[in-house]
Each structure stands twice: as structure tokens, then as C-alpha cells.
Amino acid sequence: MSIDLLPCRFSFSPSAAARAPGRRGITLLAAGASPSSPSRSRSMGAPSVWQRRVRAAPSVPSKQATRPVSDNGKTRRRRRRKPVEEKSDERGCVPSMEEASIRVGTLYQNGDPLGRKELGRCVVEWLRQGMQSMASKFASAELQGDMADLDAAALALEWGSADGMLGFVIQAQPYMSAIPMPKGLEALCLKACTHYPTLFDHFQRELRDVLQSCQNQGLISDWRSTQSWKLLKEMANSVQHREAVRRTVPRPKAVHGSIGVSTNKVKLMQSRIEQFVMHMSDLLLIERDVELEFTQEELNATPLLDDGSEPPKPVEYLVSHGQSQQEQCDTICNLNVISSSTGLGGLQLVLFRIEGGHKLPPTTLSPGDMVCVRTCNSWGKGDTSCMQGFVYNLGEDGCSITLALESRHGDPTFSRLFGKSVRIDRIQGLADALTYERNLEALMLLQRNGLQKSNTSIGVVATLFGDSKDVMKMEQNHLTDWGESSAPDPRISGRYAFDASQLRALSLGLNKKRPVLTIQGPPGTGKTVLLTELIVRAVQQGENVLVTAPSNAAVDNMVERLSNTGLNIVRVGNPARISPSVASKSLAEVVNGRLEQFRKELERKRTDLRKDLSQCIEDNSLAAGIRQLLKQLGRDLEKKEKEMIREVLSDAQVVLSTNTGAADPLIRRTCSFDLVIIDEAGQAIEPSCWIPILQGKRCILAGDHCQLAPVILSRKALDGGLGKSLLERASSLHDGLLTTRLTVQHRMNDSIASWASKEMYCGLLKSSHSVALQTLADSPVVKATWITRCPLLLLDTRMPYGTVNTGCGEHIDLAGTGSFYNYGEADIVTHHVLNLVHCGMYILFYFN
Numbered sequence: 110m111s112i113d114l115l116p117c118r119f120s121f122s123p124s125a126a127a128r129a130p131g132r133r134g135i136t137l138l139a140a141g142a143s144p145s146s147p148s149r150s151r152s153m154g155a156p157s158v159w160q161r162r163v164r165a166a167p168s169v170p171s172k173q174a175t176r177p178v179s180d181n182g183k184t185r186r187r188r189r190r191k192p193v194e195e196k197s198d199e200r201g202c203v204p205s206m207e208e209a210s211i212r213v214g215t216l217y218q219n220g221d222p223l224g225r226k227e228l229g230r231c232v233v234e235w236l237r238q239g240m241q242s243m244a245s246k247f248a249s250a251e252l253q254g255d256m257a258d259l260d261a262a263a264l265a266l267e268w269g270s271a272d273g274m275l276g277f278v279i280q281a282q283p284y285m286s287a288i289p290m291p292k293g294l295e296a297l298c299l300k301a302c303t304h305y306p307t308l309f310d311h312f313q314r315e316l317r318d319v320l321q322s323c324q325n326q327g328l329i330s331d332w333r334s335t336q337s338w339k340l341l342k343e344m345a346n347s348v349q350h351r352e353a354v355r356r357t358v359p360r361p362k363a364v365h366g367s368i369g370v371s372t373n374k375v376k377l378m379q380s381r382i383e384q385f386v387m388h389m390s391d392l393l394l395i396e397r398d399v400e401l402e403f404t405q406e407e408l409n410a411t412p413l414l415d416d417g418s419e420p421p422k423p424v425e426y427l428v429s430h431g432q433s434q435q436e437q438c439d440t441i442c443n444l445n446v447i448s449s450s451t452g453l454g455g456l457q458l459v460l461f462r463i464e465g466g467h468k469l470p471p472t473t474l475s476p477g478d479m480v481c482v483r484t485c486n487s488w489g490k491g492d493t494s495c496m497q498g499f500v501y502n503l504g505e506d507g508c509s510i511t512l513a514l515e516s517r518h519g520d521p522t523f524s525r526l527f528g529k530s531v532r533i534d535r536i537q538g539l540a541d542a543l544t545y546e547r548n549l550e551a552l553m554l555l556q557r558n559g560l561q562k563s564n565t566s567i568g569v570v571a572t573l574f575g576d577s578k579d580v581m582k583m584e585q586n587h588l589t590d591w592g593e594s595s596a597p598d599p600r601i602s603g604r605y606a607f608d609a610s611q612l613r614a615l616s617l618g619l620n621k622k623r624p625v626l627t628i629q630g631p632p633g634t635g636k637t638v639l640l641t642e643l644i645v646r647a648v649q650q651g652e653n654v655l656v657t658a659p660s661n662a663a664v665d666n667m668v669e670r671l672s673n674t675g676l677n678i679v680r681v682g683n684p685a686r687i688s689p690s691v692a693s694k695s696l697a698e699v700v701n702g703r704l705e706q707f708r709k710e711l712e713r714k715r716t717d718l719r720k721d722l723s724q725c726i727e728d729n730s731l732a733a734g735i736r737q738l739l740k741q742l743g744r745d746l747e748k749k750e751k752e753m754i755r756e757v758l759s760d761a762q763v764v765l766s767t768n769t770g771a772a773d774p775l776i777r778r779t780c781s782f783d784l785v786i787i788d789e790a791g792q793a794i795e796p797s798c799w800i801p802i803l804q805g806k807r808c809i810l811a812g813d814h815c816q817l818a819p820v821i822l823s824r825k826a827l828d829g830g831l832g833k834s835l836l837e838r839a840s841s842l843h844d845g846l847l848t849t850r851l852t853v854q855h856r857m858n859d860s861i862a863s864w865a866s867k868e869m870y871c872g873l874l875k876s877s878h879s880v881a882l883q884t885l886a887d888s889p890v891v892k893a894t895w896i897t898r899c900p901l902l903l904l905d906t907r908m909p910y911g912t913v914n915t916g917c918g919e920h921i922d923l924a925g926t927g928s929f930y931n932y933g934e935a936d937i938v939t940h941h942v943l944n945l946v947h948c949g950m951y952i953l954f955y956f957n
């Protein structure tokens with residue numbers, strides 16, 4: 110998973126670890142924050158399983174320092190590694206032909222760590238270096254004293270679960286990808302670095318070495334009594350861990366019977382998946398590094414007070430005189446934590462007020478905005494470590510703001526907020542650690558489970574990674590069917606008179622035996638209308654549906670459309686990011702609504718018990734009993750909430766979330782879906798689509814890859830293919846078998862549509878006769894003038910012979926943003942819009 114697939118040179122340099130995130134400016138400490146490559150000088154994230162509790166520490170033992178030390182303090186060199194190190198110095202670690210030809214498929218799948226025999230020395234050495242870097246990071250946290258903040262029990266608990274083990278594998282990836290893979294052995298490396306027992310084995314060994322080295326340097330007295338080692342042992346003793354590493358029965362092999370193709374073909378598919386996963390993981394990491402870099406630039410760009418003008422009263426100054434700075438930067442300084450409570454889904458809702466009871470400065474922050482939260486000094490200068498959160502709401506009194514944070518009490522960074530001055534900054538491009546982790550996790554699940562018999566989406570995976578012959582074979586074996594559905598005639602719809610291309614899409618989409626359908630629809634061809642109809646009919650034919658989209662706005666749009674269909678729908682997601690217009694369908698609101706009575710009753714009991722407690726004269730057993738009862742009430746509420754969430758989700762006919770949101774354990778653990786529908790799929794990167802897809806038996810992707818593509822910041826990731834959506838990839842597979850096109854647009858005058866049709870859609874986009882000739886003047890509220898009768902107006906700012914009109918030349922922004930300005934053109938557009946408004950367009954717009 111390295112970016113550059115160079116032949117490996119195993120001359121380990123401590124720089125990989127020394128350039129650890131903690132050395133650099135800001136360290137993002139979001140809950141679930143994921144690591145970025147520790148060896149990339151530009152990256153700044155840090156391992157999340159660890160980092161959730163452990164801040165990146167600067168000093169990392171070097172290779173010399175990590176040399177094993179015997180208990181008597183003398184250096185003991187590990188004999189079995191010596192030849193590798195010596196040889197690699199001479200010629201690099203170039204695999205032999207024999208090694209390079211090791212078939213990944215021949216590796217056994219049980220829980221024993223993979224050894225040198227299976228992996229070969231180059232891969233073993235590669236693993237060693239990656240795990241050494243991770244172990245060094247962990248040990249340095251111990252040296253820094255940050256381990257004291259660790260909630261060891263919680264960490265052990267987390268580790269001792271299937272999720273925790275997967276989490277460990279994910280956390281290890283950046284360290285592994287920081288080390289170039291031995292050339293020709295990439296698939297083997299990928300296999301090894303996703304095999305939990307192997308990774309754990311190497312990590313354990315390296316941590317021991319690092320700690321021993323610290324002892325040798327006099328930095329710790331006894332490596333065995335360090336917290337990190339004890340914690341590791343505790344984890345290793347957990348039942349889950351032991352089960353995972355001692356599984357002697359091989360994992361169920363990919364069963365060709367369930368997709369009807371030969372074992373060899375399944376192996377080929379698996380190796381295609383592995384290559385895909387490796388490539389995408391690389392690209393995700395590259396993109397994440399650039400996001401982090403961008404984020405840091407934004408954070409660094411947040412202006413601080415001018416050093417030369419020291420204000421006498423810093424808080425007053427910031428609140429009054431510093432308003433414009435704060436407003437401009439969407440920053441609020443000098444906030445204090447007032448209270449915190451747990452919201453649905455485990456989010457911490459933290460209420461902040463400005464010190465001294467001042468009003469908040471004017472701000473453009475609004476609910477749903479992503480912010481960075483950190484402590485600051487009285488001059489507003491922010492700390493280097495920050496947490497990620499969302500604006501939940503702004504207090505009506507204008508003095509408070511509530512943020513939803515994913516971090517919890519007990520997390521060092523979270524706890525640090527209490528009693529301190531806090532500042533929050535809106536960061537437009539704040540790298541979302543959780544999204545990165547979830548995308549990566551989806552890729553790993555695809556690789557690990559994609560072709561397992563137990564995987565409900567095996568048909569989808571086989572279709573998207575098999576060749577055309579495989580797809581034909583699946584059909585011959587009656588496992589799939591690519592024809593139209595035999596469901597009730599889709600022409601009978603109370604809502605729309607669908608055009609022929611829409612009817613075909615409906616019919617294909619309702620075929621339960623079709624694993625994949627992509628619906629490509631140019632603008633205005635009725636994708637949203639069609640999906641709504643499809644969902645209603647899918648539910649009618651007994652399917653339960655997961656609907657996702659890359660953005661919250663697109664999901665909310667679908668929620669709105671489905672709201673009046675009578676279906677039982679639930680919108681899952683961060684309440685702060687759900688549009689108020691559909692909040693009534695959100696999981697939080699539905700659950701809260703159903704629990705209202707229970708809560709009231711519980712509150713009444715609590716009040717009575719508190720009254721009783723206040724009447725206890727002594728702190729005797731009666732008082733203790735009452736306190737116990739109060740605690741029990743809290744537990745009852747938590748339990749009831751969980752039950753209710755489960756009930757609401759399993760009752761729902763349609764669950765809606767963003768692609769990333771579909772990884773929410775609430776959905777994963779509670780629901781299984783017959784059909785997954787991804788709207789605006791042309792705007793989603795492929796890894797994110799695998800999050801929902803792996804949760805359903807079949808999938809439908811709708812969108813238009815000729816419109817907006819996924820937003821990718823890194824040129825390298827874009828060139829590598831991260832910007833190519835699954836919609837686009839699937840449309841070109843199997844001679845177009847997976848795709849259908851909507852060809853009639855129902856929105857605009859034909860003069861507009863035909864231009865788009867010619868330029869973008871090979872002339873295939875036609876206009877519905879109901880709109881083909883319509884102009885603004887046809888509206889009863891718009892005055893008919895030449896402007897409103899003109900369906901397409903092109904304003905050319907050039908003079909005859911090509912010279913540009915005065916004032917219409919382009920100017921580059923002198924501030925160096927790279928933006929261009931054209932005041933002349935802006936004037937012309939303003940003038941035109943004013944003309945339209947005078948003709949009544951405002952009223953038309955208002956009613957439309």
C-alpha cells in the first residue's frame with residue numbers, strides 16, 4: 110500500500126517514526142481519528158485506536174535503540190534477522206523468483222500468524238519495519254506520560270471484540286504503507302498486513318524490543334512493568350483475541366457454488382479484488398494526506414491578534430474589538446464548557462458560553478458546520494491538538510453554542526476542555542478521519558468477505574469483479590437474471606406517466622434477481638422521481654431498502670420525496686447535519702418521540718427518589734439504596750433507548766443515510782437489506798459505495814457521471830483513478846449489461862437541452878414535449894418580453910473582430926488565491942438577473 114511501488118530498500122531510518130504527527134503543528138484528535146502515514150512528512154494524523162487516548166509523542170527510539178537488550182542490560186542482537194539486514198544493505202531486498210511467485214491464494218487462512226515460510230523474508234522484514242514504527246509511537250506515548258490518561262480497561266474492552274481487532278488492522282495500515290513494499294510481492298504484503306494474527310504477532314515483538322531498548326537507555330526501569338506492555342498482555346489474554354489467533358479450522362473458503370463459477374475463476378476474482386483494494390487504499394491515503402495538509406493550512410491561516418497591539422483586556426478585546434476577525438474566520442474564542450450530555454448515537458453534546466457572559470460574536474457558523482475545537486490562551490492562541498465536531502445549535506439567547514463531539518469523557522483531549530478557554534474554528538476542508546476509516550474498512554470487508562458464501566452481496570461483488578463469462582455463467586445457472594421484472598406493470602402509476610426509458614429502468618430495477626443496475630440520467634430526466642417510485646414498489650414486493658447518497662443534502666432530498674409515500678422511513682445520521690425539514694424522520698426524533706412517555710415517568714421517579722434522598726438525615730444504608738435506585742434508573746433509560754433504536758430500525762421499510770453513515774454500527778448490527786440504492790452515485794468515490802453495497806443483496810446506482818464527479822484534492826489520487834465513480838466503472842462493464850439510460854428530460858426548453866445533448870450525451874438526450882417549447886413567458890406570473898421569451902441567451906462580451914469589451918477582461922486575484930475576476934461579465938449578469946426579476950421571475954422562483 111505504498112504510494113511508490115519501489116523495490117524495497119530495507120535500510121530502516123528512524124525518520125519514519127521521528128516525523129510522527131505529534132512533531133508537527135496541529136494534531137487532529139477526533140474520536141476514531143485515523144492515522145496518516147507516519148513517514149510522510151506532510152501528514153499529521155495519528156493512529157486512532159491508540160491516539161484516541163494517546164497523543165503523538167515526539168521522541169521515537171531509533172533502530173539502534175530498538176535493538177533487543179538482554180535482561181542484564183547487554184545488547185542482544187536477534188540472530189535470525191541478521192542476514193536480512195546485512196543483505197539488504199548490500200543489494201536491497203529484491204525477492205527471488207521463487208518468492209515472487211508465491212501465490213497469495215496458497216496462504217492458509219487460519220488464525221496462526223503467517224510465518225517466514227509463507228511470506229518470505231522480504232515481506233517479513235517489511236512487516237517488521239511497519240510494526241516497529243507503530244510500536245515506537247506507542248512506547249513514546251508511555252515516555253511522554255500520556256499513558257497515564259489511558260483508560261486501559263476501555264481500550265482492552267474495545268480490543269477484545271471483533272470490531273477492535275478490525276480496528277487494530279486498520280490502524281496499522283498507515284504504518285505499513287509508509288514502508289515501500291518489496292516489488293513483485295505487493296499482493297502478499299497486502300494479505301499479510303490485513304491478517305490480524307500476523308500483525309499482532311509482529312507488533313507484540315516490536316513493542317517488546319522498543320521497550321527493552323528504552324530500558325537499556327535508562328528511560329524506564331523495567332519494561333515488563335510498563336503500562337503499554339501490561340495493556341498489550343491484557344489484550345492478548347482477552348477471549349476474543351485468543352479465539353482469533355487460535356482458530357485452527359480454516360475460514361470458510363469462497364464457495365463457488367453460490368455464484369456458479371469454478372474455483373479457479375473465484376480465485377481470479379479474489380485477486381482482482383485484492384489488487385483493487387490495495388490500489389484504492391493507496392489512493393485514499395494519498396488523498397487523506399492532502400486533506401490533512403489542506404486542513405492544517407486552514408488552521409494555520411486563522412489569524413491571531415497582531416503582536417504589536419497588546420490589548421489590555423484580552424477577553425474583552427476579542428469579544429468586542431476582535432469581532433470582525435472572528436466573524437471573518439468563523440472563529441469563536443474564549444468559550445467555556447458549561448455542561449455536556451450524551452446524545453443519540455453516543456455523540457457528546459457540549460454546551461459552551463463566552464467567558465464573562467458576553468454575547469457570541471457575529472458568526473456565520475450554523476448547525477451542521479464542521480469545526481475544530483481546541484483550548485486557547487487568553488489571547489485566543491489555539492493549542493496544537495484539536496478535536497473534530499459539529500455545530501449542533503446556537504443558543505437563542507445569543508450567548509451559547511452547542512457542539513456535537515465524537516470524543517468522550519475520559520479522552521485526554523476532551524477532558525482538557527473543562528475549565529479552560531476554548532476556541533472553535535470552522536474548517537471548510539477539515540479532513541474527516543471517520544470517513545477515511547470507514548472507506549478503508551469497507552475495502553477490507555470487501556476483500557475479506559466479498560466472495561464468502563455468507564456474504565449477502567456476493568452476487569454484486571462477483572458481477573463487479575468477475576469477467577463477462579462469469580456473469581453469463583451466473584445467469585445460465587439461474588442465479589441471476591438480467592431481464593426485466595415480472596412484477597406488476599410499472600405503467601400503472603398514480604404519480605407519473607413515465608416515459609419509455611423510465612419504464613425500462615423501473616422494470617429492470619424491480620427484478621429481484623438482478624444484482625446490479627446503474628441508471629444513468631442526464632439532468633432533469635427524472636432520476637429522483639424514478640427512485641422514489643422504485644423504492645415504493647420494492648417495498649410493495651416485500652423488500653426492505655437502504656437508500657444512501659454521498660451528501661447529506663441528497664439524502665435529505667430523498668427523505669423529503671419519500672415522506673408522503675406512506676412508507677415507514679428512518680433517516681440515520683448525525684442530527685446536527687440533518688436538514689430541519691426532515692428532522693421528524695430522523696432516528697433521534699423518532700426514538701425520542703416514542704420514549705417521551707417513558708422519560709416522563711422516569712423523571713417523576715427520579716424526582717421522588719431525590720426528595721427521599723434529601724430527607725435522609727444520615728448517609729446510611731437507606732441513602733445508599735436510594736442512590737443505587739437512581740443509578741438503576743439511568744441504566745434503565747439507556748437500555749430502553751437501545752431497545753427502541755433497534756425496534757425503530759428493524760421496523761423501518763426504508764433506512765436512509767449517507768454512504769459513510771451506512772457504516773454506523775446502529776445500521777450494521779440491526780438491519781439487513783434486500784436492496785441498496787445509491788443516489789447521486791456519480792459523485793461518490795468507489796470505496797464509499799462499498800459501505801452500503803456490502804449490506805444488501807442487490808444494488809441500484811443512479812446518477813450521471815457526465816455531471817459533477819467526486820471531489821478529489823490530490824492530483825495524484827485523481828490520476829490514479831480515485832475520481833472514477835463506481836457508477837462510471839460499472840456502466841462500462843460487460844458490454845453495458847449493467848446499465849440503463851434515461852433519455853428524456855422533463856425540465857427545460859429543448860434549446861438548452863439540445864446543447865447539453867450534443868456536447869455531453871452524443872445527441873441521445875431528448876426533450877419531453879411538455880417542456881420542449883416552454884419559456885419563462887408561459888408562466889402566468891411572468892411578463893412576456895423578449896428576454897422571457899428567449900429560451901437560451903448567450904451573451905458574448907467580445908467586440909467585432911474578437912476584441913474584448915471594455916471592462917470584460919479577466920484579472921487574476923492579487924491576493925494570490927489563483928482565482929480570476931471579471932467585473933464586466935459580473936455586471937452584465939447582474940443586469941440580466943435584475944431584468945428577469947422585474948418581469949416577475951422572483952414570484953415564479955418563489956412558487957416553484
Ligand SMILES: Nc1ncnc2c1ncn2[C@@H]1O[C@H](COP(=O)(O)OP(=O)(O)OP(=O)(O)O)[C@@H](O)[C@H]1O
Binds near residue numbers: 606607635636637638
Ligand atoms: N415522467 C415524467 N412526467 C412528467 N414530469 C416528470 C417526469 N419525470 C420527471 N418529471 C419532472 O422532471 C423534473 C426533473 O425530475 P427529477 O428532479 O427527478 O430529475 P433528476 O434527473 O433527478 O434531475 P437532476 O439531474 O437535476 O438531479 C421534475 O420537475 C419532475 O417532476
